[in-house]
Amino acid sequence: MDGVGHHLAFWSLAVITVGAALGILVSRNLIHAMVMLILSFIGVAGLYLLLSAEFIAVVQILVYVGAISVLMLFAILLTPRAARDNAETAMRYPGLILMGLVIAATVFVALETDWGAVREEPVAESARIIGQSLINEFVLPFEIAAVLLTAALVGAVALARRDDEDIDAHEQSLTLEGREDSGGSS
């Protein structure tokens, strides 16, 4: 990867990704932070393309940008009476120090370790290989993941749905209001 195009692509994607992440950090508005997060996701998808992981890039766009971000936006819209700001807690300064330490340590590690990087050419036909490993050596994790999604779904529904009694109470209050309205006309 030493063409001008690669350099240009990497550095611009890197700036977009990290810049957008910093945008989340400084943003005072939750919706703005959300937009920054989506931008960061797209930047990471571009980096996957640069790493010849086309399949992962597509999944990244579909799941992160398409599903997760929309879900989070819905959650923001469904909590209208909650504060919309994106302010920090008292953990602000400890958090900043920890962030500095973690970045310093991991960057040091990334540069100092001999990762034995040897593969010059990317693996061809990555989507086919991934698909095959999902039904060969990784078939059991694949099935566990299916169970996990079922459990998460069942649990999320059990938590988020209003129970019968709540609905009864809600309907009762509605009919009471209706009675008051009709009471005036009769």
Next chain:
Amino acid sequence: MTIGLEHFLVLGALLFGVGLYVALAKRNAIGVLMGVELMLNAVNLTLVAFGRFVESEVALSTSVFVVFIIAVAAAEIAVGLALAMVVYRNRDTINVDRVNLLKW
């Protein structure tokens, strides 16, 4: 200079650090989840970079790992937001520092 493994790893480290800060310091539960998603993206980027550059016996097991992480992350968000909705329904807030019936 060639764009190599180290470039992607450093990028992943930066993303992870920023995500860590956002997850630790933001007070809105959805903000915290955004931080966690950033951290997971950093992990995925690191793994894909290793898959591209590091010699391994099972080709692209990192990509399989990443696919699983993405699936789990989606479920995680669904569960997290369901919990946030339940808290909101009872308390009208999802700020973690105002949700403090229990000693944090």
Next chain:
Amino acid sequence: MDFEYELVVPEFVMAGLATLIVAVALCFPRLRQELLGYGAAAAVLLLLVLTAVFYINVNDDFANIIAVDNYTVLFRIFFLGIAFFTILASMQFAADRLKNHGEYYGLILFATLGMMLMAGARELITAYIALELLSFSLYILVGFNKLNPFSNEASLKYMLLGAFSSALFLYGLSMIYGVTGTTTYGPIDPDGVEAARNIATQLGNFGAAIPDPALPAAADVRPGLIIGLVLVVAGLGFKVSAVPFHQWTPDAYQGAPLPITAFLSAGGKAAAFALFLRLFAEAFMPASAEWVWLVAIVAAGTMIVGNLMALQQTNMKRLLAYSSIAQVGYLLVGIVALHADTLANSHDAASALVLHLVGYVATNIAVFAALIAFYNRTGRDDIADLRGLAERQPFLALTISVGLFSLAGMPLFAGFVTKFILFQAAADSGFLWLAAMGVTASFVSLYYYLMVIKQIYLYKPADTAASRLHVPAPMTAAIAVLTAAVFFIGLYPTPLFKAIEHSTAMLFPGA
């Protein structure tokens, strides 16, 4: 690659059972709720017996990602037992205070499935997904009491911290992958076939007198390995609630419905340790000198902080939360003691760890079952509410006292023997200072356990009109069985210890 599906039949049955219970509850909403609980408990018990009959000494593996050796089978039986007692203890609590029983029991079974897979996984991706299956089920179960703000809040905090710790754990795993280029734990699968490439072999140059030129040189990969290990320990530290990653524990314990607190303190911890032990014994052993100090510091901190914080609690659930943190400290000593001169010492340490885990879990479920029976009648869970329990319900008073004495490590009870063997293993491995610290911490813990026992036995009930408490027969039977187990392990641990030694031998093929 051989796919012997018959090896993972218990897991498949468990997944089917969990789904079935949710479906039945959904399709027949008029079904009596107790039937769901009894059905689930009976099915779990049957599965436990069948697993014990068909899988002991199978020692095979599924595509080298799930080992079905005696270690896995021991934990399968153990986890099914935990699920059985949790469901039994939940029955009345759920009927009185919770809704959506189908989902409740279903999620307990899903969590148990995750636990069983965690013990068997010998590959990082599988281990991670199994861990998340357990965690997700627990996040939801902790918040299952939807109308209770404490429960919601505990669940939200637990979930956010859990997601955060998973990210740390994953970043650690990615670093380990970068160093080793593989996700498989150990060199030899139980068939005796050499696994192609694996973490343990790739780390072989750490601690080796003569470096193998085919493997990555220890000096070159050291930074990456160390940060990977630090992150993995941090991530698992959150899951087992080790200091300084323990802050979620008291909140989650206090907010969760009581049976789920019991499940969390028993099953959640036991499963995390099953994974911890297999990962560190099978995969990270060659680099043990790199992680032993880290784990030793965490263990020492956990023992100290857990016991000191427990001293000032007024709520029974929070007290038991800090007491369980202290127990995690003792268990981590077992992980530290894996780093020994000889493989035999490491094997002893692993056996001692599992023995203490079994003793701790049996004791803790007994105490919680008694507290649940008390809570079902009174709706109270402060230490002061237990005042005069000996007069109102001598059986529960006895169980709680036996359990607390066992947790403190008094002779006669399970806690003494298991702790003794554990600290002895630590001393044998050259960590006398940790063993001494553990013994001192145990003496401190006696104080706060005795404060509770004092309330139970020395004071009259606060409310003089308070009558005797009625405990239903199935609950009495369950508590009696668990209390008997605490005495049995305390008085005659040999058969259990032999079985455990036999199963942990699977982690050390050379020994």
